[in-house]
Amino acid sequence: MADNIGYEGIVKLLKAAAEKIKANRDYLSKLDSATGDGDHGTAVFKVADAITGTIAKDNSKNLKILLKDIGWAAMSTDAGSTSPLYGSLFMGMSESIADDALLDCKAFVSMMEAGVTKLRKNTKAEVGCKTMIDTLVPAITALRGAADSGKSIAQALSDGADAAVKGAESTKEMKATFGRAKNIGERSIGHIDPGATSMSLLFVGMKEGYQNG
């Protein structure tokens, strides 16, 4: 069996990821209450809703179009920082692939990388700034490592999810220098970043979606 993923496979991953995020709405808002304005759960729930909603009404069966529509829908959620960041992740993924893409592990990882690159155009935040970048960078590095060493998509997703979770946890000890949390400076230390957490749930959800698919 060829280790490829296409429209149907990605839909499965994204649906699972969206459900994972939705299930953690209150937890994520609670995290945001500690360091921000308490709405990240609400915000990212809407993004997750945009993902499942777009999938549900998609007629194209075309991955490039689906991802672009998800990106646009996510951006349209009026959810503060979250909509442009998540939105551009999907826009970047869409822009990087061909119309009839069927992706092997390397191509899948390249698509994810392109998404992260586009997302990072919005922000100067680096690893260590206590944002979702602290999840994305190690997750993408793990994905790339798995692909380059010839691992399967399943294994790559698993490595990516593990790295994402670790990345999110690493924000706990950081002092925020981006986003609203920056305003409380030292007082942000000791709290996990909500955006880093929701992003890690995206990767965990994708892994689980692939395994259960």
Place this chain on the structure above:
Amino acid sequence: MADNIGYEGIVKLLKAAAEKIKANRDYLSKLDSATGDGDHGTAVFKVADAITGTIAKDNSKNLKILLKDIGWAAMSTDAGSTSPLYGSLFMGMSESIADDALLDCKAFVSMMEAGVTKLRKNTKAEVGCKTMIDTLVPAITALRGAADSGKSIAQALSDGADAAVKGAESTKEMKATFGRAKNIGERSIGHIDPGATSMSLLFVGMKEGYQNG
């Protein structure tokens, strides 16, 4: 010794009454919190202040003028219902006496009656409406009774104070039909009326001022 009272005597009574009221500022506001808007202590404190202030700067040594000035000053205190009610009490007293008044018990009582009459022009409240009228009417009746039966000013003031206190206490079981307390209807029952209480303190203060004078 003739049982007469003039400028100096009245000043002594009023000073004592004013101090009595001032000392009960917080208690009176608390009573008003239960049935009104919680400011009667503040209000009547200002009236008391107007009394002592006017006495302090009075040069006339003329009782009629002094009482008129007290009335005007009390009315000018911007204290809700309290300023016109207390103000007209003193205005009425002033209007009823001659310039060089030296009052025997009957004349003193007539002056007090005139004050109450003027006060009552402001309101249709009768005995039983849970207002300061419930203090004033029995107090004045007691004063008149004492005078008519030939009692001394000291005794009249003592009878008046006793009746005033009883009158104020009688408001506890009444349902308010005047003033702000009317708005809470049945819920006013069980609370003593603040205005009836401050008015009783005026009579008690006058009695004590005479005794200690």
Place this chain on the structure above:
Amino acid sequence: MGMKKFINNPDNLTAELLEGYCSAYSNKVQLVSDKIVMRLKPKDKSKVALLTLGGAGHEPALSGFVGEGMLDASVVGDIFAAPGAPKVIEAMRLLKRDAGILFVVLNHAGDVMSGNMAMEMAKQEGINVKMILTHEDIAPGADSPIENRRGLAGCIPLYKVAGAAAEAGKSLDEVYNIAEKFNNNMATLAVALKPATHPQSGQEIFTLAEDEMEIGMGQHGEAGTGRSQMLSADETAVKMITQLIMAVKAKKGDKIHLMINGAGATTQMEMFIVYRAAKKYVQGLGIKVVHSLVGEYLTVQEMGGFQMFVAKLDDELLKLMYAPADAPYWTVR
């Protein structure tokens, strides 16, 4: 004292507030004789003057509406307490004119007593002044005797129509009749959620349980008899507007003014949501909302809640409502 407010000496509240207000809007108003807020540029003496009185602590009311096309002066008392008659007669002397003065009094015991006394003095002095009493609270029932019905935020749109009529050069009788027409066709109902703290005593002016609200609350937290469980915005709006529409006897084809007046802590967001529901209900009856106000006009410190106000408007009143005005808190181009 558990009160958390930006104040200095509580005894100076009104003085400091009036100093601040008149200096912030020194292009429109001036403070005269400590407690009288007057238009900076008085209107022509040939026109009827508009005067009101009332306690402080309800900002922007009442002095916020002194200005061209509205009030000529307001006499301010202390926090929640009417000014005494001496200041009122002083203001009447300042405004004295052959054209006369319309004197608007809100139905609260202290205000009415001071108002009546000042009227008596004015009569003795030969000042031409007519008094009008607002009493549009329908909490005790729309048919309840006038002395039971409080004057609430309805005074403010009344200043607008009367002020515009005066500015247009109408006679005292005409201005009075216009104001009375408005007065007799308006109704207010207040709802409270959270108490305010009296800024002088530091005490909460009433208490409500965590899940309670009260429809029929007075202007200073005087409790009414309408306590209930918290309702949604739409339920609250419909419950209130139903009573208001009945009170003013508005029917299909009629035109109304609809105002949501915030008590202090209730957000404009909530007021707009409530307004929306009330308007929908009114439109469902075939009644037209032709003029609206949503905001804080007459507050009760930081009380949570609002007043819903309805007035039936005919073409004359509607035109006056939209006439130019230039008060600090009500400007119409």
Place this chain on the structure above:
Amino acid sequence: MGMKKFINNPDNLTAELLEGYCSAYSNKVQLVSDKIVMRLKPKDKSKVALLTLGGAGHEPALSGFVGEGMLDASVVGDIFAAPGAPKVIEAMRLLKRDAGILFVVLNHAGDVMSGNMAMEMAKQEGINVKMILTHEDIAPGADSPIENRRGLAGCIPLYKVAGAAAEAGKSLDEVYNIAEKFNNNMATLAVALKPATHPQSGQEIFTLAEDEMEIGMGQHGEAGTGRSQMLSADETAVKMITQLIMAVKAKKGDKIHLMINGAGATTQMEMFIVYRAAKKYVQGLGIKVVHSLVGEYLTVQEMGGFQMFVAKLDDELLKLMYAPADAPYWTVR
């Protein structure tokens, strides 16, 4: 949920609020495409248009200032959350004109990201638009890099001067330069006493002890580093105005605009008392207060506190400040 507010389904807050707002002021504004508030009577296409974006929950900001002489449109997000770029580009398409669009963005991460994305799209579509970023919060220090300084209530007087310049027919570069001049000479400092409740989550957006206040609080309750014991109104005012005057480098003979913007639950009474103390301090330095605003312009639900805002004005800006305007919450005759 301990929240006591007049709302219905929390998910519909913004939709209901916008419906209410645009229908209450249907003589001035209209709702287009769900989230875009536009002037009812668009200004002439030959003139520069003024556009802004921002979250809801801060009423009357930002949409309250759409109207003649101020904003042409505002794009509204959800409660405290910026709208996405798609709606912003939609508004830009609606306002597209040769004269160009001035696009005012407040410095908050989400707003800036959406703004930047929309600007990129506009460039691709050939829409003539210039973006200006407000960042006048001096809580992190007036010399702190722009990205650290939030955009607070200063946007609103900025809409006023830019809007008046646009209405006067100035070119996009001219309007931009006027707005930038104002932008570079303004400063805001916020103080909080009591938290607001987020109307969707029902949670208090921060906590402060019974006797604490915080100078430097952000627009959504993001805590700063200026916690202290409660101070009196005068002490608070002087502490804040001192920093603001230093930040705008105003000196003897200069003219300023001074605004006290209520956060929600703080009364106008308190604001006037604070205003009074701040003005006195400023006058003591020989600086003239030539324009003032005291009221609720940009709120944070029912938060207790206020923003103090100072802008240095030259004759050009002063004239624009007093120019006619006709937005629901800022009218100048």
